[in-house]
Amino acid sequence: MKDILEDLNKEVGVRGCAVVTRDGIVVAAHLGSGLSEEAVAAMASSIIIATEKAAEGLSLGRLQEFILSSAYGKMVFVDLERAFLVVVADMTIDLDMTLLQIAGAAHRLRNILTLNP
């Protein structure tokens, strides 16, 4: 998992990434300076819970992905079934390109989590 996150972290604009459970437990993380595991986990848990609840309340099924854009950066949350991949990026990220890398990383992480329950 560390290797996959480390590779993802090499993408231009990525500040850090982590695998976090719904209740905010960090399974693995590779974060750049300025990002703490605790802060990322708390932020991710709060966003995931609110979004899952909204999806359920609006009969939209299971949350798969949430791409969030802010003034100076972006965040991506991808469902790994038993946890979520969280990517924090700055403004320089080319999301069209990096989303492919994120999807690839999520696929590999999902396999690892399935094989190692």
Next chain:
Amino acid sequence: MTPAFGRPGKGAHRRKLERELARDPTAGRAAELIREYVRSGETGRALEIARKAAAEFPEAEDITRLLSQAERLWRRERITHLRSTVEGKSAKAEEYAELAELLNQAGDAGAALEACMDGLAAFPKSPELHLRLGGMRMERFRESMLAKDGIAALQALEKAIEIQPSTSEAALLLGQLYLEIGCTSRARELVDKVSRLYLNDERMLKLQEALRRAEPDRCDEPERACKDVERAQCLVMDLGGEGPHGRPAPVFTSEAMAARLSKVPSFAGFRAAVLLGEEGATMASKVEKGIDAGKVAEAIGDVIEAAQSGSLRMDTGAFNEGVVKTSEGRIYLRTVPTGRFAVICGGETKSDAALDYISAVTSLGSQ
């Protein structure tokens, strides 16, 4: 170009009018003569007379209107001429610069920028073209308040000065830009260097006066200052306060949005659209049968609150927009002045259709 009433024109009638106007100048005679020259296609001469007449009869509305018409016609002809010139191989940098300036005056900022860029491709060391580019980017920055426009303006003006340190016009513009973004010390430094070239110049006097009243540096790094301006503008727009340069920020009112939501046709898979105010209250909504608007607003409000708080905690600035993909649909979230707009749609929705819908509603929403 020295406008003069007494210069003979073509045709007996025009000559007669010229004589009469020279002998007894009135706004009516000047207007008739301008119309004659416009009719005969001599727009350069028409413009000369119109400028002179506008200076002599500043209260005459007819003259003001004719001057504006003559300017438009002359500009159009000149643009056509310059376009054909720059297509040839012998074009000069100043011709590109003039073309850019005229296109900008004609309101075609995109084409003006393109002309500048074409010119710079041919003459990368032309200070005049860098100056024009900087000036246009600066105008755009004042309108858009987007950091990228401000940074492009800084770079172009700095380049103009680097190529030709005596380019005082670029220094004046750059000084104004520094002041506007809060880099006061840099503005003072630059203005001190060029002020002697602008003795009694109104713009320089105004800038010096503004600098005397200016607050200390808000930021010493110009590029970061441009980003701060963009960020501050987002906050101002969110709060519904003043927009760029004191203009009122566009505001989405409940009534206007409700009207627009009912006018813009929905798309296949559409379930609901809601506009939430700053406090999370529903300002306007449109929902399909069987969907509870209150429930939608509550769910969306919670997501936005979490997204906003998460963005700030990760130091990525204010939340702007988001897309939630689920197994059976999507939620699109977008920040609009004074609130957040959300569209909920089912799995059969094509993302282009949803995005077109959001653009149609939100672009009409400002007033």
